[in-house]
Amino acid sequence: MEIKVKLSNFRTSPRKVRQLIDLVRGKNVKEAQAILLFTVNKSSPVVLKLLNSAVAGVTHDLHLDESSLFISKITVDEGPKLKRWHPMSRGRAYPIIKRSSHIALTLSDKRAKQTPAPNNGEGGKVEEVKKPTKVKKQSVSAKGPKGSQAGKAKKDKK
Numbered sequence: 001m002e003i004k005v006k007l008s009n010f011r012t013s014p015r016k017v018r019q020l021i022d023l024v025r026g027k028n029v030k031e032a033q034a035i036l037l038f039t040v041n042k043s044s045p046v047v048l049k050l051l052n053s054a055v056a057g058v059t060h061d062l063h064l065d066e067s068s069l070f071i072s073k074i075t076v077d078e079g080p081k082l083k084r085w086h087p088m089s090r091g092r093a094y095p096i097i098k099r100s101s102h103i104a105l106t107l108s109d110k111r112a113k114q115t116p117a118p119n120n121g122e123g124g125k126v127e128e129v130k131k132p133t134k135v136k137k138q139s140v141s142a143k144g145p146k147g148s149q150a151g152k153a154k155k156d157k158k
Contacts, residue, residue: 001062002072005054006104009079010046013099017043017076021103028070029055029107047103054107064109072108076101 010017020041024032029051036048051071058064079100085093 001064002106002108003054003058003062004104004106005050005057006102007046007050008102010043010101010103011098012043012046012101014076014078014101016041017047017101017103020044020047021074021076024051024071025074026071028110029066032071050103050105054105058107068110069107070110071105073104073106075104077104078102 020036020039020043023035023039024047027035032051033048036044036051055066055069058069059066079102081100082098084096084098086096087093
């Protein structure tokens, strides 16, 4: 079972938030909460709040245990940009781009992830796939193979 939560228009650039979410991707909920709690980053309290919201939704609505949940997918996409101008000398203006992010988080249950072995019609027997063996490459020179008639003729002339 999966639950998806999304935070839109978070006023931090996606690049800065991606550094944080790379730390928690694929971790279980307790580990991710501990990492987010002790990470010094402007976006860590907001991502922690989003994670806690998702966990609360799962435990209340789906009655799943918090210890069996993990972050199966977390992404950061670019949101709308606020374009501002900074006045400079001699009538010039430099652009300021204030970026925002959309964060999408998906929680999954570990027990739901486990699936039975595939049945291929042979009573549950599964064949092992053999790995290909490495083939040694033989080098061939442009002069031809060793001991050829052309090589012997050159030796005889000397």
